[in-house]
Amino acid sequence: MLTIHQEPEIQEINNDFLDQKKIQLFVKREDLIHPDVSGNKWRKLKYNLIQAKSEGHHTLLTFGGAYSNHIYATAAAAKEVGFKSIGIIRGEEHLPLNHTLSFAKEQGMHISYMDRSTYRLKKTAPIIQQLRDKYGDFYLVPEGGTNNLAIKGCEEIVDDEVRSFDYVCSASGTGGTLSGIIVGMQGAGQVLGFSALKGDFLQKEVGDLLKGYGVDYQNWKVNTDYHFGGYAKINAELMSFIHRFREEHNLPLDPVYTGKMMFGLWALIGMDYFEPGSKILAIHTGGLQGLKGFE
Ligand SMILES: *Cc1c(COP(=O)(O)O)cnc(C)c1O
Numbered sequence: 001m002l003t004i005h006q007e008p009e010i011q012e013i014n015n016d017f018l019d020q021k022k023i024q025l026f027v028k029r030e031d032l033i034h035p036d037v038s039g040n041k042w043r044k045l046k047y048n049l050i051q052a053k054s055e056g057h058h059t060l061l062t063f064g065g066a067y068s069n070h071i072y073a074t075a076a077a078a079k080e081v082g083f084k085s086i087g088i089i090r091g092e093e094h095l096p097l098n099h100t101l102s103f104a105k106e107q108g109m110h111i112s113y114m115d116r117s118t119y120r121l122k123k124t125a126p127i128i129q130q131l132r133d134k135y136g137d138f139y140l141v142p143e144g145g146t147n148n149l150a151i152k153g154c155e156e157i158v159d160d161e162v163r164s165f166d167y168v169c170s171a172s173g174t175g176g177t178l179s180g181i182i183v184g185m186q187g188a189g190q191v192l193g194f195s196a197l198k199g200d201f202l203q204k205e206v207g208d209l210l211k212g213y214g215v216d217y218q219n220w221k222v223n224t225d226y227h228f229g230g231y232a233k234i235n236a237e238l239m240s241f242i243h244r245f246r247e248e249h250n251l252p253l254d255p256v257y258t259g260k261m262m263f264g265l266w267a268l269i270g271m272d273y274f275e276p277g278s279k280i281l282a283i284h285t286g287g288l289q290g291l292k293g294f295e
Contacts, residue, residue, distance in 0.1 A: 039286020154180020
């Protein structure tokens, strides 16, 4: 089992703007759960590791980009629970290895590269068979880590205290974490996802994930206005917001996910999207390792 480094606590954000808007804002610090397997990646891997072990596997294989928090977390988690790990990275090798990949390698992950056109076919049977021929038996964790066991793990972000909020917000990539939060809320409150990716496929994707999980909740929405041009795209306004948030609230945010969520949440509060008196909880899904890639 993966260890919990620190139980995620809920911290209040206080300032005059929130007082004026009569909004109470809190952050659940899932980023503190583990130093290397941070936030939602810990939640998403938990039951997959238990499953892999119960099926008698010794190796995890997964996919991701060169800056992927999922690759970083999977490498650390595999090491901690005594699995071998293989990371199939999109694109070509760039030396020296960046922080994410050199960390993954230090954890013992075998890194291999897949050209972009083959990578697009990574879910298909022939490509998976090629990987099995090359590496032997492995437990496959999908790109981003999203599957039903990941959703089950993310349900555990939610407890009675989380269910008492009017709104629960999370950054979203594949939608697995958001789906788990929606399931965990059991219909209470409103769940709001902020897409870190360009486009509006996530509303449908999350609907499909929920359906595949056998539930049909309607108390959720995906906001697609704060992706800043797409995955890992940033601008000076976002970076200065993140910087200010750290100074004023002692809360570190990453530029790929949680920074965009908080920027969007702050903007929506400014536009009176939330009724006065609302209690909002933002989930800090972690990802602070990604900061090093931007330094
Ligand atoms: C991976 C990641 C997400 C996205 O999670 P999904 O389940 O893919 O939507 C959000 N926040 C952080 C910090 C992440 O690392």
